[in-house]
Amino acid sequence: MKRASILILALVALLLLAACSGGQERMDSGVEPAATAMVDDSALMASDKMSSDEMDSEAMDDAMAAEEMASDEMASDPMAAEDGSMAEHSDQAMDDEMAAGAEEMAMSEDLPAWQTLSLINARTGEPFTLADFAGQTVFVEPMATWCTNCRRQLGNVKEAYAQLASQDVVFVALSVETTIDDTTLANYADEAGFDWLFAVLSPEMLQELAAEFGQTIANPPSTPHFVIRPDGTVFSFRTGIESTEQIVDQIQLAQG
Numbered sequence: 001m002k003r004a005s006i007l008i009l010a011l012v013a014l015l016l017l018a019a020c021s022g023g024q025e026r027m028d029s030g031v032e033p034a035a036t037a038m039v040d041d042s043a044l045m046a047s048d049k050m051s052s053d054e055m056d057s058e059a060m061d062d063a064m065a066a067e068e069m070a071s072d073e074m075a076s077d078p079m080a081a082e083d084g085s086m087a088e089h090s091d092q093a094m095d096d097e098m099a100a101g102a103e104e105m106a107m108s109e110d111l112p113a114w115q116t117l118s119l120i121n122a123r124t125g126e127p128f129t130l131a132d133f134a135g136q137t138v139f140v141e142p143m144a145t146w147c148t149n150c151r152r153q154l155g156n157v158k159e160a161y162a163q164l165a166s167q168d169v170v171f172v173a174l175s176v177e178t179t180i181d182d183t184t185l186a187n188y189a190d191e192a193g194f195d196w197l198f199a200v201l202s203p204e205m206l207q208e209l210a211a212e213f214g215q216t217i218a219n220p221p222s223t224p225h226f227v228i229r230p231d232g233t234v235f236s237f238r239t240g241i242e243s244t245e246q247i248v249d250q251i252q253l254a255q256g
Contacts, residue, residue, distance in 0.1 A: 114208035119199040138228040147220035159244040171196035
């Protein structure tokens with residue numbers, strides 16, 4: 001009886017040990033893979049971060065090295081620095097020139113044809129247009145070398161010229177004798193002491209002026225004359241011999 005009890009107890013103990021061993025194996029088999037996966041993921045993330053940091057560090061080093069090289073080159077080669085500065089100024093100058101050209105083109109499109117047609121300075125042979133004097137007040141006197149009224153009128157213009165030539169005022173005498181040569185006109189002006197700008201009208205420009213002001217513009221004895229404002233508009237068109245004071249008043253009124 002006693003021996004049977006001992007055997008039963010031993011059997012129970014064996015069963016308990018087997019049960020505990022199986023549970024431990026189940027616990028080990030369930031936990032260990034998850035833990036291993038977490039460790040592996042952490043290791044990969046740490047590795048990726050180190051690689052990214054190394055790449056960023058290398059990029060920063062490369063950029064700093066390139067900047068230092070450029071700085072060293074500029075310091076060791078002042079001509080290169082000067083060339084760079086000159087290139088910037090050149091680009092800016094080109095931009096300014098293009099802007100000025102576009103503005104000039106826009107202005108010329110708004111002006112009448114007679115202001116943009118070419119004339120020749122009888123003394124110098126240099127070409128010009130009335131539009132070239134934009135921003136200034138221009139007194140224009142059509143005339144002829146044979147016209148006595150023109151000479152009297154130009155004598156009064158001479159006095160006005162002496163008073164106003166330094167005040168952004170331009171004086172222009174235009175011969176309606178389209179076939180006269182520049183030398184003849186220049187000699188006429190020099191002999192009379194008329195020191196301002198003289199030019200011979202082309203047939204085309206004379207026609208344009210007649211279309212603008214009427215046929216009187218081509219009749220020198222009527223002494224036609226007009227003033228162009230700084231913005232290119234015509235202030236007045238008048239005929240008849242006028243005094244120096246009247247001419248000066250017209251010009252000053254056109255100046256505003």
